Amino acid sequence: MQRVTLHDKTFEVSIPNAEILAAIDALAARINADYRDRGGVPLFLGVLNGAFMFMGELMQRIDFECEVSFVKLASYRGTRSTGSVSELIGLTSDLQGRDIIIVEDIVDTGESVDYILRSLVGHEPASVSVATLLYKPASCRHDVVPDYPAISIPNDFIVGFGLDYNQLGRNLKDIYTLVEA
Numbered sequence: 001m002q003r004v005t006l007h008d009k010t011f012e013v014s015i016p017n018a019e020i021l022a023a024i025d026a027l028a029a030r031i032n033a034d035y036r037d038r039g040g041v042p043l044f045l046g047v048l049n050g051a052f053m054f055m056g057e058l059m060q061r062i063d064f065e066c067e068v069s070f071v072k073l074a075s076y077r078g079t080r081s082t083g084s085v086s087e088l089i090g091l092t093s094d095l096q097g098r099d100i101i102i103v104e105d106i107v108d109t110g111e112s113v114d115y116i117l118r119s120l121v122g123h124e125p126a127s128v129s130v131a132t133l134l135y136k137p138a139s140c141r142h143d144v145v146p147d148y149p150a151i152s153i154p155n156d157f158i159v160g161f162g163l164d165y166n167q168l169g170r171n172l173k174d175i176y177t178l179v180e181a
């Protein structure tokens with residue numbers, strides 16, 4: 001089994017590139033069928049950094065007129081509060097009355113997607129759906145189930161195809177799972 005070491009941890013291939021691309025083929029076909037004849041110009045809104053590679057592959061397979069943009073979820077520790085604070089940055093498009101498709105690398109607990117969905121409400125989009133390359137159903141909050149999950153995985157830590165371990169591994173073309181020591 002092909003292995004890679006990033007920082008102090010070892011990972012082994014769990015989803016080969018061909019399997020990832022086949023799952024994206026199937027996902028794009030579903031999105032095309034759902035949006036093709038809807039009218040308007042839907043906006044794909046990728047969440048950086050993790051979604052960059054998935055977005056690139058997905059968009060090559062979308063066959064209706066659409067726009068593409070990216071946002072970033074910045075998390076930082078508040079200076080006085082103990083909890084971490086998030087902020088959605090980079091949102092420049094006018095979302096009012098638009099069909100929005102959020103494009104995520106992974107939905108784990110669902111906290112990030114939930115935050116983004118709540119941030120978009122005030123912009124009054126016509127609809128918002130969530131496409132994600134990877135989905136961990138076992139750890140996800142039941143109220144934020146993604147509309148378009150490409151691949152469901154167990155509750156393991158993974159890297160590759162955009163996903164990182166402390167910023168390394170995003171460039172790997174396959175997905176790797178952490179090997180427990």
Ligand code: IMP
Nearest residue numbers: 107108109110111112156157158163164
């Ligand atoms: P959430 O728990 O659904 O809010 O996911 C938060 C973020 O954690 C994701 O957008 C990823 O950036 C990161 N994340 C969750 N699971 C993994 C993983 O297995 N590998 C790498 N990053 C992950």
Ligand code: MG
Nearest residue numbers: 047050105106
């Ligand atoms: Mg992410």
